[in-house]
Amino acid sequence: MQTRTLSTGGPAVSALGLGAMGMSGAYGAADRAESIATVHAALDAGVTLIDTGDFYGMGHNELLLAEALRGRDRDSYRLSVKFGMLRSPGPGFGGQDGRPEAVKNFLAYSLTRLGTDHVDIYRPARLDPDVPIEETVGAVKEMIDAGYVRHLGLSEVDAETVRRAHAVHPVTDLQIEYSLISRAVEDEVLPTLRELGIGLTAYGVLSRGLISGHWSADRTAGPDDGRSFTPRFAAGNVEHNLTLVEALRRIAAAKGCTVAQLAIAWVLARGTDVVPLVGARTRERLAEALPALDVELDEADLAEIEKAVPAGSARGDRYPSAFMSGLGVGN
Secondary structure, three states, X not given: OOEEEOOOOOOEEEOOEEXXXXXXXXXXXXXXXXXXXXXXXXXXXXXXXXXXXXXXXXXXXXHHXXXXXXXXXXXXXXXXXXXXXEEOOOOOEEEEOOOHHHHHHHHHHHXXXXXXXXXXXXXXXXXXXXXXXXXXXXXXXXXXXXXXXXXXXXXXXXXXXXXXXXXXXXXXXXXXXXXOOEOHHHOOHHHHHHHHOOEEEEXXXXXXXXXXXXXXXXXXXXXXXXXXXXXXXXXOOHHHHHHHHHHHHHHHHHHOOOHHHHHHHHHHXXXXXXEEEEOOOOHHHHHHHHHHHHOOOOHHHHHHHHHHOOOOOOOOOOOOHHHHOOOOOOO
């Protein structure tokens, strides 16, 4: 397994990370045994970065990972945990909570659910508009000083917020959506991260399966699948977006790889400071994703991909409109 370093002097992690959100109902029902087997397969393949959130399945995801990681050497993997998103008993969200007392409360529950004495990277999932980022980060810093957290991360914030947080405590990485069809991070945020020596962990590298090569226009997402209300999957948008996938399919065929592998390899090629998170929830999808590490893209390949899928060519926002206002960057 190739490794990359998150931030200047930060922790070394596998060049591909595993995002576990899909194992807790985000895209419909997931098989628990298969989810655990997928985590085991990832670890056995050398994946050392595992990402979760305390609100994924209202704690279900952390409990699942605790079971999957039981008996594994704690120093053999890194846990990245997001906090702060408020949930209700139904499917809804209730905003963000970045108050210092809430940060410590969320962490106490996560440590218990995960069955560990520390979290490797702890990050607010979204910016709380009512709490200065300095206060939220200050609470994480206290938990770092106390030994409960190893590193500070951020998620879905703009360049100014990155600078403000970094002034309080060094930021290890920013987690943000980054894919061939979600490239807003390139304008200001990525240059800022590189200026400050901060890594980027990219989620949504296959745009929730849209550019995986496995989605089709006649496929319907169920009511418990978040893609059912994601604009890029909506009728009128999905057909256009899948024409981009077909253009990628021709390039992938010439490279001897799958569309998913090509899309992941493109993110890997953005720089050694970028670590893609693969949201595989089955061993089959994980097995397809891992060979992306061996797909080499030269300048001609990258130019051909750019021509096939120019920045901004996707149709539809990456989140429903109610969520877009909480993001640090757009599409």
